[in-house]
Amino acid sequence: MKAMILSTTAPLAENRQPLRLVELETPEPAEGQVLIKVSVCGVCHTELDEIEGRTTPPSLPVVPGHEVIGRIAALGKNAARFRKGERVGVGWIYSSSGEADENLSPEFRATGRDANGGYAEYMVVGEHYAYPIPKLFSDEEAAPLLCAGSVGYRALKLARLANGEWLGLTGFGGSGHLVLQMAKHLYPDSRICVFARSGKERDFAMELGAAWSGDTGDSPPEPLHAIIDTTPAWRPVLEALRNLRPGGRLVINAIRKEAGDRELMAGISYEKHLWLEKEIKTVANVTSHDIAEFLPIAAEIPIRPTVESYPLEAANKALNDLQAGHVHGAKVLLVNV
Secondary structure (H helix, E strand, O other): OEEEEEOOOOOOOOOOOOEEEEEOOOOOOOOOEEEEEEEEEEEOHHHHHHHOOOOOOOOOOEOOOOOEEEEEEEEOOOOOOOOOOOEEEEOOEEEOOOOOOHHHOOOOEEEOOOEOOOOEOEEEEEHHHOEEOOOOOOHHHHHHHHOHHHHHHHHHHHHOOOOOOOEEEEOOOOOHHHHHHHHHHHOOOOOEEEEOOOHHHHHHHHHOOOOEEEOOOOOOOOOEEEEEEOOOOOHHHHHHHHHEEEEEEEEEOOOOOOOOOHHHHHHOOHHHHHOOOOEEEEOOOOOHHHHHHHHHHHHHOOOOOOEEEEEHHHHHHHHHHHHHOOOOOEEEEEOOO
């Protein structure tokens, strides 16, 4: 089978072609596993974290990719949840303890990091970590729902927003444009404010129904009850804390914060940024329960992801475009289509 593999970690600026196209043996599903013929796989910022060593795979080479859509091609022994030919998706959680907080468990294994993922024609996964995909969505539309959408859903739950309260979104890429749509559905009386450096992203947010959009350092019409930050930078954290009302909550939905502007945090003021019971919460991965809850909600809304497609062989270009900020929605690799 064709696969794009990561063999070494380094900054993308030093190696613009970190993935290599190879032929691998098609894997066999073990007991309780299913073999998936991959149709498409989304491209996520987390792949950049793997490539650049911020969340390093425990062994190399590895096949990245954790926004996987495909069809069941074979069943391992005692796997009975699906039938051959059914369409399923796989997210960032490859396996874990199965408990409510399995995203925090030492047993957590990540798709495309701790086990081979979806940048390949086939992959295997435990049947309880594959999810039926609502018929409403095309393969390309469904792919970003498995991470950008599902982890965004978890961030929204952690924000503990009540209907009518004001929500802020900092950064407006693959996750932000999905969170806006689900927030408008779940909290129809809430106003949503979007902070983004790019004028195109701000315009896109308004097209999707944001009540206000501005640059990272701008102030919204009202202090916000909650803000979800999806950026790799520190400045949005400082600005978000400034824009929260007393008792407000900042949810940081990111694996890492890069060092480029970290010195700005030296300017944090207790009175201005932290006082009056403001909270900071981080998102750690995603549980199987989050994905299973989210997909029917996504169909009910219905969420309509905006996607840009690339052939599997152009995965390096997709990753470079993603890092450069050439984002309008989500990026998806076409594998078996």
